[in-house]
Amino acid sequence: MFSNRLPPHAEINPLTRARSALETAGVAIADLTESNPTAVGITYPDDLLGMLGADHARRYAPQPLGLDVARAAVASDYARRGAHVDPQQIVLSASSSEAYSWLFKLLCDPGDAVLVPQPSYPLFEHLTRLESVESIPYHLVYHGRWEIDFLSLTAAPANVRAALLVSPNNPTGSFVTKEEADRLAEICRARGWAIVADEVFADYAIDVKNPRTECVMGLDVLSFTLGGASKSLGLPQIKLGWMVVGGPEPERSRALAALEVIADTFLSVGTPVQGAAPSLLARGGSVRDPIRHRIAGNLARARSLSAGYPACTLLPVEGGWSLVVRVPAYRSEEALTLELLEREHVLVHPGYFFDFPHEAYIVVSLLPPPDQFVDAFARTLRFASTPSSSLSEHKR
Ligand SMILES: Cc1ncc(COP(=O)(O)O)c(C=O)c1O
Numbered sequence: 001m002f003s004n005r006l007p008p009h010a011e012i013n014p015l016t017r018a019r020s021a022l023e024t025a026g027v028a029i030a031d032l033t034e035s036n037p038t039a040v041g042i043t044y045p046d047d048l049l050g051m052l053g054a055d056h057a058r059r060y061a062p063q064p065l066g067l068d069v070a071r072a073a074v075a076s077d078y079a080r081r082g083a084h085v086d087p088q089q090i091v092l093s094a095s096s097s098e099a100y101s102w103l104f105k106l107l108c109d110p111g112d113a114v115l116v117p118q119p120s121y122p123l124f125e126h127l128t129r130l131e132s133v134e135s136i137p138y139h140l141v142y143h144g145r146w147e148i149d150f151l152s153l154t155a156a157p158a159n160v161r162a163a164l165l166v167s168p169n170n171p172t173g174s175f176v177t178k179e180e181a182d183r184l185a186e187i188c189r190a191r192g193w194a195i196v197a198d199e200v201f202a203d204y205a206i207d208v209k210n211p212r213t214e215c216v217m218g219l220d221v222l223s224f225t226l227g228g229a230s231k232s233l234g235l236p237q238i239k240l241g242w243m244v245v246g247g248p249e250p251e252r253s254r255a256l257a258a259l260e261v262i263a264d265t266f267l268s269v270g271t272p273v274q275g276a277a278p279s280l281l282a283r284g285g286s287v288r289d290p291i292r293h294r295i296a297g298n299l300a301r302a303r304s305l306s307a308g309y310p311a312c313t314l315l316p317v318e319g320g321w322s323l324v325v326r327v328p329a330y331r332s333e334e335a336l337t338l339e340l341l342e343r344e345h346v347l348v349h350p351g352y353f354f355d356f357p358h359e360a361y362i363v364v365s366l367l368p369p370p371d372q373f374v375d376a377f378a379r380t381l382r383f384a385s386t387p388s389s390s391l392s393e394h395k396r
Contacts, residue, residue: 066092
């Protein structure tokens with residue numbers, strides 16, 4: 001009855017099923033996958049969202065690419081990070097997920113493909129599939145940090161239209177370096193591919209000197225740099241995303257004109273949020289700074305706890321909201337995460353959820369409240385460091 005483009009329903013995931021069963025039985029779960037900043041006890045200024053109800057919200061005067069006042073506010077926010085962006089290059093959407101769907105409509109016909117980093121954000125599979133676009137992985141390899149495996153990228157077939165990159169990447173936290181961005185742009189120019197650069201976590205650099213944000217918009221290749229309020233402002237509920245269209249003319253203007261047609265078909269960004277954008281972006285630090293503080297604190301706590309569990313290795317975090325932990329492969333990632341949930345009532349993501357190249361990794365969010373994080377992460381490290389045989393003996 002329904003389209004076969006629909007991705008499988010989340011309920012078939014064994015972890016989701018086990019979690020629902022436990023919660024139905026009244027068990028409290030310590031959720032180390034929580035990535036919603038509004039659900040982790042961060043204090044938001046009381047009046048932050050007040051501007052959403054201001055006078056500007058009363059009159060509907062749609063502009064497909066976004067209201068001038070909001071596009072100018074996004075350009076000013078790039079200036080905060082040291083990037084010069086012309087507001088005319090900016091397109092507003094309801095989220096970066098929606099921006100992806102617009103870009104796949106813009107760049108691909110059904111059956112065309114885009115190159116997607118692996119490991120990375122699992123929603124790419126859904127976003128491409130829903131647009132009848134194939135996602136072809138290229139690999140990130142770990143040599144003390146995660147780097148692009150250019151061999152896997154250049155092996156791409158002829159139906160590729162764009163290469164996606166995520167900087168810093170979710171969940172590996174790795175930034176794309178200048179050398180990598182330049183090399184990628186060279187390949188894209190030669191092959192006629194566009195670059196889609198997802199920089200939604202660019203404001204959350206952690207252990208990296210001079211993080212490379214805005215890594216492709218100044219290069220000589222058609223590019224789309226994505227950002228949004230859900231991460232940059234810690235406000236996923238206001239539904240505001242943006243993209244900066246970069247690259248040489250006339251491709252850039254042609255892309256903007258075509259995006260205007262797509263955006264005009266949906267007109268999905270609400271007037272209240274666009275009118276409030278200047279105030280929300282100007283006050284972005286009021287939420288961003290507590291989130292940064294939370295992440296840095298939890299990362300320090302995780303490092304200190306891990307000293308007691310040498311079998312588990314915390315991978316470096318250059319940016320973002322996640323921490324990757326390499327754990328002993330005493331059992332599969334699936335068995336480990338399910339047992340951890342059922343016995344310790346702690347939920348973490350298995351590495352395979354993000355397509356890590358091999359087992360065994362787990363991924364935890366650095367957002368949860370510190371006391372919950374410390375308790376649940378300590379239990380996770382202890383459990384992951386214990387061979388399954390010792391656990392069953394212990395049970396007997
Ligand atoms: C790398 C990455 N890109 C995009 C998104 C989606 O962001 P938005 O809320 O703007 O759709 C996420 C959400 O977690 C993400 O991790």
